[in-house]
Amino acid sequence: MDNIFIFDTTLRDGEQSPGVTLNLKEKVAIAKQLAKLGVDCIEAGFPIASPGDFESVKAIAESVEGPEIAGLCRANKKDIDRAWEALKVAKKPRIHIFLATSPIHMKHKLNKTSEEVLKMAVEAVSYAKSFTENIEFSAEDAFRSEMNFLCEVVEAVIDAGATTVNIPDTVGYATPDEFGKFIKTIHEKVPNIDKAIISVHCHNDLGMATANSLAAMENGARQIEVAMNGIGERAGNAALEEVVMSIYTRRHYYNKKTNINLGEIYRTSKLVSHLSGMQIQPNKSVVGRNAFAHESGVHQDGVLKERETYEIMNPEMIGIHVNNIVLGKHSGRHAFKTQLKDLGYELEGEGLNSAFDRFKELCDRKKEISDEDLIALVDSEILKG
Numbered sequence: 001m002d003n004i005f006i007f008d009t010t011l012r013d014g015e016q017s018p019g020v021t022l023n024l025k026e027k028v029a030i031a032k033q034l035a036k037l038g039v040d041c042i043e044a045g046f047p048i049a050s051p052g053d054f055e056s057v058k059a060i061a062e063s064v065e066g067p068e069i070a071g072l073c074r075a076n077k078k079d080i081d082r083a084w085e086a087l088k089v090a091k092k093p094r095i096h097i098f099l100a101t102s103p104i105h106m107k108h109k110l111n112k113t114s115e116e117v118l119k120m121a122v123e124a125v126s127y128a129k130s131f132t133e134n135i136e137f138s139a140e141d142a143f144r145s146e147m148n149f150l151c152e153v154v155e156a157v158i159d160a161g162a163t164t165v166n167i168p169d170t171v172g173y174a175t176p177d178e179f180g181k182f183i184k185t186i187h188e189k190v191p192n193i194d195k196a197i198i199s200v201h202c203h204n205d206l207g208m209a210t211a212n213s214l215a216a217m218e219n220g221a222r223q224i225e226v227a228m229n230g231i232g233e234r235a236g237n238a239a240l241e242e243v244v245m246s247i248y249t250r251r252h253y254y255n256k257k258t259n260i261n262l263g264e265i266y267r268t269s270k271l272v273s274h275l276s277g278m279q280i281q282p283n284k285s286v287v288g289r290n291a292f293a294h295e296s297g298v299h300q301d302g303v304l305k306e307r308e309t310y311e312i313m314n315p316e317m318i319g320i321h322v323n324n325i326v327l328g329k330h331s332g333r334h335a336f337k338t339q340l341k342d343l344g345y346e347l348e349g350e351g352l353n354s355a356f357d358r359f360k361e362l363c364d365r366k367k368e369i370s371d372e373d374l375i376a377l378v379d380s381e382i383l384k385g
């Protein structure tokens with residue numbers, strides 16, 4: 001089975017969701033959990049965007065091991081220098097450069113001709129290559145770009161040293177059949193395509209981000225960009241849990257796999273939802289509260305007889321463990337720690353001791369401690385650092 005590379009942009013595009021801002025400690029906590037989840041690359045932020053973004057990317061580069069760590073930049077030296085400054089301590093850094101290639105973006109946003117854009121793209125990739133081998137180039141709004149020009153850019157950035165070339169559907173305009181054909185055509189037209197990994201980055205404006213990503217994968221894309229719980233600009237990005245569980249559940253159809261530890265999906269989803277404040281709709285695929293609930297009598301009867309009658313995945317696979325532990329003043333540290341783990345938090349040492357002391361104080365005021373109480377308690381512990 002071929003491996004599909006999972007590039008997680010929860011901390012960059014995901015953080016661009018309206019109303020979401022994560023502080024440094026929250027971002028590091030999420031990045032550590034993403035590493036446990038087994039994503040191949042974490043896009044940690046956009047270092048030139050703000051001093052806070054720079055510091056977060058640097059802190060993640062310093063402290064998170066396992067995945068590659070990417071930082072986003074525009075196609076200019078200043079952005080690339082700033083990104084490299086944040087990333088250089090990472091064991092596996094990746095510079096991610098983006099530049100729009102569609103007529104509408106080149107004309108109205110960049111005010112550049114296509115010749116100028118092509119030159120900027122090549123210069124930026126060549127410059128970034130002086131810092132690291134690992135360069136991703138994204139042709140922003142690729143799906144609305146003119147095919148021959150897009151292919152010219154893809155070929156030129158690969159010649160300049162881009163190791164991954166990303167084809168975003170920036171505004172979520174594509175449909176699966178079209179997008180699959182689009183990716184296939186790029187593979188047919190670009191002569192040096194095999195020298196780079198082709199990636200896709202699909203937005204969900206029409207609810208087709210997952211379907212488009214999978215169609216692209218069937219037509220040669222080897223990296224899929226996703227965000228946990230599908231958060232991101234406007235209607236969000238392709239949801240990690242949907243893409244990964246589709247590839248897993250339909251593995252015999254696709255003949256592909258990922259490196260994701262499926263048992264960490266639920267925990268990661270909870271953590272991202274709590275820290276970002278982005279609630280998960282109850283009927284959200286895979287991680288929603290109702291994703292494994294069966295309401296009608298016929299369904300309940302079927303599931304009781306044989307789970308596979310109405311379940312194509314089971315909750316344990318993604319790390320949902322039903323336990324009957326009710327936390328209260330008689331609970332010990334082990335139960336406390338286990339409950340927290342199920343909610344996506346892994347506290348150790350001082351952090352655990354301090355949270356446990358505060359939990360016991362709370363137990364004197366409240367007989368039963370709910371998940372929400374625990375989350376509030378631990379979130380404040382993470383913020384305290």
Ligand code: KIV
Nearest residue numbers: 098138140141168170
């Ligand atoms: O949607 C998009 O095109 C992006 C790029 C920066 C990859 O987020």
Ligand code: ZN
Nearest residue numbers: 013170201233
């Ligand atoms: Zn995006």
